[in-house]
Amino acid sequence: MNIKEFFKRDNLDEMQKQTLLKIESRGFWVLWVLLLAALIIESLLGFTLREMAAEWFIFMLGCAYAVISDLRAGIWDRRFKPNTKTNAALSVVGGAVILVWGLIKFAEFGMGVAVLLAVFLGVCTWVLCFATLQLTMKAYKKRHAELENPEEDNDENK
Structure with missing residues (x-):
């Protein structure tokens, strides 16, 4: 064998x-x-x-x-639908997690600095997550459409 x-x-x-x-x-x-x-x-x-x-x-x-x-x-997710509302909500969750992490991580610099840095990181994370999810959603929709409606081979039509 x-x-x-x-x-x-x-x-x-x-x-x-x-x-x-x-x-x-x-x-x-x-x-x-x-x-x-x-x-x-x-x-x-x-x-x-x-x-x-x-x-x-x-x-x-x-x-x-x-x-x-x-x-x-051509698979998105079992529970979530590929739409802007879901992407925004999931991005908010990611941003909130990073905001909390930033508050803990930067607490040694004082609360004013920690809050400023944490909010900045949280907002940047939200923007990056949202942009990434939107781009991925567009790629998913394109691929899903290709798989659902495959182009017929030109050789078959001849």
């Missing part, structure tokens, strides 16, 4: 495949949340960017893989 045959072999029935997909999905999201929590905690404890570089790289690689894979498959 060569290596290709080894990886093509499938000993699972449909129900087992669905169960395995759920387990793998939950595993991805558990790891994603724990890695994000570790990054947040490390930043609040004063770790330098150099000390957090490996975790940050792995986290961003996982995020990029998930987004690119979903876009290629």
Whole structure:
């Protein structure tokens, strides 16, 4: 048996495949949340960017893989609709999280400076999240339309 045959072999029935997909999905999201929590905690404890570089790289690689894979498959999300209202609300959540993080992180500089920096970071995060979600939504809608209405091959018409 060569290596290709080894990886093509499938000993699972449909129900087992669905169960395995759920387990793998939950595993991805558990790891994603724990890695994000570790990054947040490390930043609040004063770790330098150099000390957090490996975790940050792995986290961003996982995020990029998930987004690119979903876009290629024409999938947006199980719960949220791809629209501007949802994108704005999710961006507000991201901005609020960064605002709270900034208040904690910069409290040592005094409340005035901490509030100013935290608000600035929160607003910048909201803008960046919103712009990213809007661009991703446009790419999703384009890809989804391509998958729903595939162009017929010119060779077939001849």
